[in-house]
Amino acid sequence: MSTVSRRGASSPHELTRIGERLSFVYLERCTVHRDSNAITAEDANGVTHLPSATIGTLLLGPGTRVTHQAMALLGESGTGVVWVGEHGVRYYAGGRALTRSSxxxxxxxxxxxxxxxxxxxxxxxxxxxxxxxxxxxxxxxxxxxxxxxxxxxxxxxxxxxxxxxxxxxxxxxxxxxxxxxxxxxxxxxxxxxxxxxxxxxxxxxxxxxxxxxxxxxxxxxxxxxxxxxxxxxxxxxxxxxxxxxxxxxxxxxxxxxxxxxxxxxxxxxxxxxxxxxLDYDGTRDTSESNGASQDRVTLLSDGDRHVESGHNYGDEIVW
The missing domain is CATH 1.20.120.920 (CRISPR-associated endonuclease Cas1, C-terminal domain)
Structure with missing residues (x-):
């Protein structure tokens, strides 16, 4: 059964701020799965539960297998995932965290x-x-x-x-x-x-x-x-x-x-x-400035003016 569109992405205010998370968790030779809202790491010694929403980045070393459900939860939680080599020396690939504003x-x-x-x-x-x-x-x-x-x-x-x-x-x-x-x-x-x-x-x-x-x-x-x-x-x-x-x-x-x-x-x-x-104060980020929980997408008009998206401007001149 399809699960497309069944679960919406978390809003910025529902996510743990990146500055308040654990720095990183390194795992190797285990299977990474999901149990409710936690990530589990199962190896020969048993199962360890990890609160996904409080992890900054998950480093997956050799011998790790990760399930689709685990990756879905990590994506919803805004947790970075990086595949690394033995001893964490090589960087192979990275799964991006959630972003809201450009x-x-x-x-x-x-x-x-x-x-x-x-x-x-x-x-x-x-x-x-x-x-x-x-x-x-x-x-x-x-x-x-x-x-x-x-x-x-x-x-x-x-x-x-x-x-x-x-x-x-x-x-x-x-x-x-x-x-x-x-x-x-x-x-x-x-x-x-x-x-x-x-x-x-x-x-x-x-x-x-x-x-x-x-x-x-x-x-x-x-x-x-x-x-x-x-x-x-x-x-x-x-x-x-x-x-x-x-x-x-x-x-x-x-x-x-x-x-x-x-x-x-x-x-x-x-x-x-x-x-x-970068001399950035975040005043254009709706999630940081006025407390709005929804994302804001704008269209660029002349003079670097931003106009609201979701509107047909075919019969209008945008100044």
Whole structure:
């Protein structure tokens, strides 16, 4: 029996705000199904219930099977779903979260399409990461040099803090285990941060591909956002995990990331940082401004004027 149109999509006010959700849940070697309004993960140890409406993004690792009903619930809940490789290292595919307004993606595209404003946003991104640095007037080459030095300094500082030997950053795409413990942990932490930032980017309706620092990749903007918190969260946690040994370092890194991500309210902070960088206040979003629960679709007329859709303007001149 067909279920088309039987269940309507949740309105914005019925969804848990992205900033108030858990950051991510990683699953592997299990079957993901639905039980009422919860997601279940069943493996050899039994069944675990997960409240879908409070998950920011679900990372599906090797050996996972997911049912149609589970994906339907995740879609209704506005939960991001990402298929990843072993240890969460590879990104294979992503299911988008619910979006309501095109306001943020329009602001993003407007800033991105102009070379001057694209550089202005890039400078603001570096200023967000390194608030004690003056980025005004900096060229892209200077910004990249500044970032490289700061990240190298962070590696050395965290190595001394945790007494973990550090040589250099190494990552083998074809063999995750080829790296030493800190390199494995840094890679695992970076992938988790990409998953978190992708869930926020998708939930806000931004374009993952329109980056201001990164370019040429379908997730350039996701990488931009994840880098905001690299030296503050990802690298320190990676060295904390590496200090406990090389065995299961990727799994340990993911577990250790959860606490600081939730403690500082990273998802909410990520939302505010993106809106601030794009100079977006949400006044055109009906779900944020006047409390309306229905979506609003408009048509563009001359002079960038918006007129209501669902109306035939064949006999009218729209000014």
């Amino acid at each position: 306001g943020l993606v329009e602001a993003q595209a407007t800033a991105w399409a102009n070379r001057r404003t694209r550089l202005d946003v890039a400078r603001a991104m570096y200023r967000l990461r390194f608030p004690d640095e003056d980025t005004a007037g900096r060229t892209r080459k200077e910004l990249l040099g500044m970032e490289g030095q700061r990240v190298r300094d962070c590696y050395r500082r965290e190595s001394r803090r945790m007494d973990v030997p550090w040589r250099r950053r190494e990552f083998n795409r074809d063999d995750f285990s080829a790296g030493d413990a800190p390199n494995q942990a840094i890679t695992a932490a970076a992938q988790c941060m990409y998953g978190v930032s992708h869930s926020v980017v998708a939930a806000l309706g931004c374009s993952p591909g329109l980056g201001f620092v990164h370019s040429g990749h379908e997730r350039s903007f996701v990488m931009d956002v994840a880098d905001f918190y690299r030296t503050e969260i990802a690298i320190p946690v990676a060295f904390d995990a590496a200090a406990e040994g090389e065995e299961d370092v990727a799994t340990r890194t993911r577990r250790m990331l959860r606490d600081p991500i939730n403690q500082i309210g990273l998802l909410d902070r990520c939302v505010q940082d993106i809106k601030g960088l």
